[in-house]
Every structure is written in structure tokens, then in C-alpha cells.
Amino acid sequence: MESVPTATRKMIIFQLDEEEYAIPVNQIGSIERLMPITRVPQTAPFVKGVINLRGVVIPVIDLRLRFNLQDSDLDGNKRIIIVNIHDMEVGLIVDSANDVIDIAEDKIEPAPEVIDTVDVGYIDGVAKIESRLLILLNLHKILSLQELNEMHALEG
Numbered sequence: 291m292e293s294v295p296t297a298t299r300k301m302i303i304f305q306l307d308e309e310e311y312a313i314p315v316n317q318i319g320s321i322e323r324l325m326p327i328t329r330v331p332q333t334a335p336f337v338k339g340v341i342n343l344r345g346v347v348i349p350v351i352d353l354r355l356r357f358n359l360q361d362s363d364l365d366g367n368k369r370i371i372i373v374n375i376h377d378m379e380v381g382l383i384v385d386s387a388n389d390v391i392d393i394a395e396d397k398i399e400p401a402p403e404v405i406d407t408v409d410v411g412y413i414d415g416v417a418k419i420e421s422r423l424l425i426l427l428n429l430h431k432i433l434s435l436q437e438l439n440e441m442h443a444l445e446g
Contacts, residue, residue: 350381
């Protein structure tokens with residue numbers, strides 16, 4: 291009997307506080323070192339501002355604040371993950387970007403009803419890889435359409 295290859299998802303793993311999160315590689319444009327962020331008045335508290343990345347203005351959100359985690363200093367370990375959400379580039383500030391791994395579909399479980407750190411609506415599932423518990427995020431749910439429209443206005 292031939293074994294059927296297990297479907298996998300290629301994910302980038304990053305850290306916020308003590309938790310590890312994963313997002314699909316195909317939604318990521320690049321991972322950048324922290325750079326100067328220009329504040330924009332009258333935006334949501336989790337919107338840090340905009341960056342100029344190779345001539346493109348990109349809104350940046352702090353995922354710690356978006357997930358109601360304690361704010362932390364923007365130090366040299368932080369990274370900005372440039373992602374594509376609804377045909378728009380958005381920068382996500384994370385504590386660190388760790389690695390790229392393939393997660394087998396059969397290792398992914400539905401999101402538990404309660405996860406202390408993150409609104410369950412943002413989660414696609416969880417994966418247990420050896421001793422690690424990875425929280426798989428759904429980028430399309432992290433920002434509402436209204437919030438994305440507000441950020442789209444920042445690009446102009």
C-alpha cells in the first residue's frame with residue numbers, strides 16, 4: 291500500500307511575548323528590520339504609522355497592541371513582516387521572526403474556544419510541532435474592512 295503524501299502549509303513563524311505564531315509564506319512580501327515609522331494622527335492605537343519601504347508607503351500595525359498584549363520597547367530584535375491583506379501591503383511589528391517551516395495539514399487542529407492572548411476570530415488553528423505550540427493566524431480577520439480602508443487612505 292502506497293503512502294499518500296501529506297499536504298503541508300509553508301509558514302513563517304514569529305514571536306509575540308512567549309507565544310509563537312504562524313502565517314502563510316505566500317502572504318508575505320518581506321521581513322524587514324525595524325525602521326523609522328512616521329506617526330499618523332487620529333489612527334487606531336495599534337496603528338504605529340507608516341514606513342517608506344523602497345519608495346512605497348506602507349501602513350504599520352503593532353500586533354502586540356492589536357492583540358491587547360503589553361506594549362514593549364521597539365528594540366533591535368523586532369521585525370516588520372510585510373504582508374498582503376486584501377490586495378494591500380501592511381507591515382506587522384513582531385518581537386522576532388524565527389523560521390520557515392512546513393506544517394502538515396494533519397498536525398493542524400481547530401482553534402480552541404479560549405486562547406488567552408488572541409481573539410479566537412483571528413486564529414485559523416493551532417499546530418503542535420514537537421514541543422512547540424504554534425498559533426496559525428488568519429490575516430484577513432486581523433484587520434476589518436473598515437480598518438483596511440482607513441489604512442488604504444494612509445498610503446496616499
